Amino acid sequence: MKYNSLHVIFVLAALLFGVVSCQQEELRLDKTKNMGRIVLSNSDVAVFANDVETRATLDNYSGFVFTLNGVTVDGWTVRDSVISFTNNAAIIEAGTYSLSVNNDAASLVNNGCANYSGSTTQNFSLVAGGTTSVSISLGAPKNAKVTIGYSDGFTAKYENVRLTLTAGGRSVNLGNVLDCEDEAFFPAGSVSYTVTATAKSGSHVTDITSASGSTTLVAGKHHVISLTANPVTDEIVPLIEGTHNDYFD
Secondary structure, three states: HHHHHHHHHHHHHHHHHHHHHHHHHHHHHHHHHHHHEEEEEEEEEEEEEEEEEEOOHHHHHHOOOOEEEEEEOOOOEEEEEEEEEEEOOEEOHHHHEEEEEOOOOHHHOOOOOOOOOOEEOEEEEEEOOOOEEEEEEEOOOOOEEEEEEOOOOHHEEEEEEEEEEOOOOEEEEEEOHHHOOOOEEEEEEEEEEEEEEOOOOOOOOOOOOOEEEEEOOOOOOEEEEEEEEEOOOOOOOEEEEEEEOOOOO
């Protein structure tokens, strides 16, 4: 029993010594390799429009690409590189940097999301073995948001609505039938749309079940395609309105 107890103590001591040694080695290697840590705090990242903060802090970095743009430091230059943050931290080589971020690619997946980009307000320096907190200022969104609306006259006559938006080879369906979204995001520029619907029973609507056209989307604007029905012909009439400049609510 005594032998077993001493053996266990020896093993635990060896493991503890090994952990401490590894930690010391990691710190030594970090300094040897000239590495430091960047910390990106949620509280440091906010969305700005026209230099005025317009919404809560951004707390979801999913889909964002962070890029370090190196500048010449003591005769050597750090090349541009894409880095990943784990738990809002990243280990990189010591030096002087600017940090930029964007979610261009993520904004074009499925129905999309607001497309933001931004950068550090000034260059920051990172020393070997040190930690530097970095903040990002995101500008107004570079794409446009589109939603669908219905007038009372329209819903009295039509149901099973599908509004298909198409631009750049990508299509998104808005409406109140299966597989439709509540909102869509597209880059600024022209977008085509087609509206289909079925007549409600007893509405006396016949043959007129679709409409199509195109509109120009403005970056940072929320466009509402509001559907109404001509009171005489029952024709579907899309009315396009733009609201909320520079930010989306």
